[in-house]
Structures are given as structure tokens and as C-alpha cells.
Amino acid sequence: MGLFGPKLPVDREEFDWLLACFAWLHSTIGRRDRKIGYQPTLVLPSDAALLGASTARELFDATKRLAGLEQWHCELVKGDARTDVEYPGLAVGEYSNDQALGTFSIEGNAPVIHYNPQLLNKPHQLVATFAHELAHLLINDLGDPPGGPDLHEHATDCAAVYLGFGIFLANGARNFSQFQDSGMHGWQSEAAGYLSENALVTALAIFICHFHMEAEFGPYLKAYLRKDYKAAHRYIARKHPNISDEIDKLDLAVWS
Numbered sequence: 616m617g618l619f620g621p622k623l624p625v626d627r628e629e630f631d632w633l634l635a636c637f638a639w640l641h642s643t644i645g646r647r648d649r650k651i652g653y654q655p656t657l658v659l660p661s662d663a664a665l666l667g668a669s670t671a672r673e674l675f676d677a678t679k680r681l682a683g684l685e686q687w688h689c690e691l692v693k694g695d696a697r698t699d700v701e702y703p704g705l706a707v708g709e710y711s712n713d714q715a716l717g718t719f720s721i722e723g724n725a726p727v728i729h730y731n732p733q734l735l736n737k738p739h740q741l742v743a744t745f746a747h748e749l750a751h752l753l754i755n756d757l758g759d760p761p762g763g764p765d766l767h768e769h770a771t772d773c774a775a776v777y778l779g780f781g782i783f784l785a786n787g788a789r790n791f792s793q794f795q796d797s798g799m800h801g802w803q804s805e806a807a808g809y810l811s812e813n814a815l816v817t818a819l820a821i822f823i824c825h826f827h828m829e830a831e832f833g834p835y836l837k838a839y840l841r842k843d844y845k846a847a848h849r850y851i852a853r854k855h856p857n858i859s860d861e862i863d864k865l866d867l868a869v870w871s
Contacts, residue, residue, distance in 0.1 A: 781819035
């Protein structure tokens with residue numbers, strides 16, 4: 616197709632890494648989970664279990680069940696609310712607020728997830744945070760991901776997509792809103808996670824194609840991300856029609 620063929624929303628090197636990360640997950644948790652009958656499914660914001668949750672604990676438990684991790688022990692702890700942001704000393708400007716929305720740690724012998732209670736006002740963002748931290752729990756003992764330890768957090772985002780929460784992570788990766796305070800006004804940006812929006816929708820397309828899903832979820836994905844998702848899906852369908860076989864046979868040694 617030349618110049619008019621399907622194009623990826625990310626560069627080829629990042630796409631190859633996403634494939635390697637899926638191969639890494641497939642060769643470890645994927646094969647293990649199939650033995651116990653668990654297969655990832657695409658989780659939608661309209662899921663009844665998520666909509667029915669009225670507390671952080673209920674939302675966490677619902678996310679955990681949908682991720683197939685209901686038998687995995689993990690403590691949930693309410694962290695400190697995010698501190699007030701100091702605006703730049705400009706009448707109009709943009710600032711970035713990149714404080715952690717959640718953390719995963721091993722305290723003693725127990726895995727613990729802390730979350731920012733302010734996210735209770737943004738349940739979809741809280742689901743994305745829970746999915747990311749639960750992905751930490753899932754891959755905690757798998758060793759280094761493709762590309763080495765510096766990409767562990769990026770691989771954790773990818774693992775959350777692998778668990779079925781790609782829509783939540785893509786939608787929550789970047790948020791913009793206006794602020795006005797003490798005579799100052801402008802736009803503020805809030806980043807979450809480690810992979811970019813384009814990488815996350817590409818990972819979502821890999822997920823859909825890898826698990827041979829027929830999913831209509833356009834209304835649930837931010838409008839400006841739908842075009843990039845469709846481009847990634849078209850590219851995979853055209854250039855990698857047997858992507859599951861590629862993932863199964865990919866040599867991870869080249870990424871060590």
C-alpha cells in the first residue's frame with residue numbers, strides 16, 4: 616500500500632517492545648492462567664460490578680475479580696490525599712501534576728496497595744490505578760521484563776492492558792482541566808501511568824487481536840483516541856494477521 620497503507624500511532628521500536636511484552640506475559644502468566652481456566656476479557660466502564668461499587672473497597676474487589684485475581688491476597692490501604700498544587704506564578708499557564716495515584720509495595724510478607732482517596736471522585740481513574748497496581752502484584756516475581764528493569768513500570772501498564780483494562784488506562788493516561796485561583800487561571804494537565812496514550816491504544820489493539828475478540832467499545836474510548844486505536848488495529852490486521860503465533864514464537868532472548 617506504500618504511503619497510503621495503515622500506520623501505527625507509535626514508532627516501530629515501541630511496537631516491537633509492546634509485542635515482546637505481550638510475549639513475556641504470554642509465556643508466563645498466560646500459560647499458567649489458561650491451565651486454571653482464566654482468560655482475559657475486555658472490561659468496559661459499563662460493567663455492572665464496577666457500576667455497583669459504592670466504596671473504594673468494593674471497587675477494588677470488583678477490579679480484582681475482573682482481573683482474575685480474586686484468590687490473590689493483597690491489602691488495600693487509603694493513602695494520603697494529594698497535596699494542594701502550587702500554581703506557577705503566571706496569570707495564564709499550564710502545569711503538570713504527576714504525583715502517584717497509587718503505589719504497590721511488599722510490607723513484611725504482605726503485598727499492599729495504597730491509593731489516593733481523592734480518586735473516589737474519579738472512579739474510572741481509580742479502576743485504572745487499581746488495575747496498574749494489581750498488575751504489579753501479578754508480575755512481581757516474574758523477573759525483568761523485555762528491555763530490562765528500567766521498563767518495569769511500563770511493562771506493568773502493559774500487564775494491566777493484558778488483564779483487560781486497556782480502555783481505563785488509555786482514557787486515564789492524560790487529563791486536562793481548567794483552574795482558577797487567586798486571580799490566576801489556565802489549564803492543568805494530569806498524567807497517570809507510564810505508557811503514552813498512543814502506546815496504550817496500540818497495546819489495546821494487540822490485546823484485541825491476540826485474544827481474537829470482537830469488541831465494539833468505541834463510545835467508551837475518548838473520541839480523539841478512537842482514530843489511533845483504529846489505525847493500530849488496521850495495521851495489525853494488515854501486517855500481522857497471525858499475531859498470536861508471532862507472540863507465541865517471539866524470541867525474548869534478544870530483549871535480555
